[in-house]
Amino acid sequence: MTEQLRLLLPPEGDDWSPIENYKQNQGYEAAAKALQSMKPEDIVEEVKASGLRGRGGAGFSTGMKWSFLPKDGRRPRYIACNADESEPGTFKDRQILERNPHKLIEGLLIAAWANTIDAAYVYMRGEYRGAFENLVAAVDEARAAGYLGKNVLGSGLDFDVYVHRGAGAYICGEETGLMESLEGRKGQPRKRPPFPAISGLWKQPTVINNVESMSHVPHIVLKGSEWFKTIGKEKSTGTTIFGVSGQVMNPGAFELPLGLPLREIIFEHAGGLLPGRSLKAVIPGGVSMPVLTAEMAMEVDMDHDTLQKAGTLLGTGAIIVMDDSACLVRAATVIARFFRHESCGQCTQCREGTGWLHKLMKSVEAGTATMQDLDTIDEVTSFMEGHTICALSDAAAWGTGWFLRRFRSEFEAHIEHGGCPLEGASFEI
């Protein structure tokens, strides 16, 4: 079994929230190196060269994102750090926020130096009470220790971090929805262009990265991009925190190199299936990502390229496992309900489409649908893809439509049987 490789998280049972603990483990050494001996543009290049890809779901190059900031000297410039972790199945950023918050703060500080940033706003989902209190306390410690505030480490950089609470809306994890929400409005995504790098928070240049992406920056700066690239795969470098949930013996968060076989993560790290069960379906990256059949799941590695070739995406690395006792029509119905609830309502295809999807899924689940309704589901998902301001509509279409496409016989059986044909189905919705 591949050992957990802890770049982001402290060893099991340890808590590096107190700044002394963090500093005893090389904490803030990368910040000192960056601010005292590296040129900002060299840091951007180093992060680009490391191959670090965004850990919020889209997998875009972090260094590339930074290089889109304008070079026109316009100030202030902001970081919006995405801690709105709400993709069902995902609980990885929470591990960093609760057990290693200074790692994030150090990443933000280095990013601020690299990109000439005046302030960072960490937008954290409102429900994360523990993580919020922990990060706020860590920010206060960092400020008292001189890592935030005026002239940080004698570099001339004035920089501070503010922790901002959301209030329960999935769409605020979308980068422009987040900015609208942070400014005090409904979290309805903005049309692009302009992109956030040019016109983000309060119309100023803004770099937006996920908590985990930012938390990788310190060890890349300290040990170099060549070292980072030795972990993981060629186009999926470094570790990530895989979250395994659902019908396994030992659900939890496991920090491992990208590119490990999904089979190993489920059967070794997460302890395998419940006694007497066999695997039926796996969602590899949060409910927005296309579900895999057991056969597909047993063959894929958890990196961007392999999963894309297999007909799904890495997303947030949130692995949801379903065994042969699980009714997949129920699973798809829960997902459809979620997207209906979370659609912000701006775009017709999404507002109406998520409603229709949920209604149709519910009727299949109840056994009142017709075979023609299955074709309607297919049709609805096809007009929801690629036609809206943000990707929520696409996610709703993928997250539900691929259950139908990959497990059509189970949907048909519900219609033929007038309800769930599984005897003793293991879960209710």
Add this chain to the structure above:
Amino acid sequence: MTAEPAVVAPVLPAALRERIVAEFPKYPEKRAVLLSALHFVQDTFEGWIPQAVVPEVAALLGLKPIDVWEVIHFYAMFNSEPVGRCHLRVCTNLSCCLRGARGIMRRLEETLAVRPGEVTPDGNFSVGEVECLGSCGTAPVIQVNNERYREGLSEDDLPGLLDELRTRLAEQDAAKDEE
């Protein structure tokens, strides 16, 4: 003849007003404080946002009341109707359902004799379903008010949880009586 402008007695306690104003220096615009302000209002008014405070919050942030209302209704954590002093929110998304969230929800509704949207006659409890809380590896999960999560629950844990909350409410009542 011009009508006197209606004088509305302030309903935001001074301490709450100060707590909101203390957030202003963090942002270039006051409006950015709106979500925090509404959280603070809920902390002060037993978990919900009374209609009467909305114009005052709006005025404090230089907004119109509608700007505040539309935000209240957009976000799941804001309650525009009273909730119980202990408002229990159960995640019923996929990972939690796979590990028994529906049974937890049903057991709570039966034990407390309350449905989502209702409050027990004594005003102490209400229940609701929420979307994923990010506790999928420790499912199922309940969040009481805006406290730290109660994770890895089973139906057998519910009597103990409710006892704990009832004891706390009784202690709060006793403390109030002493005042």
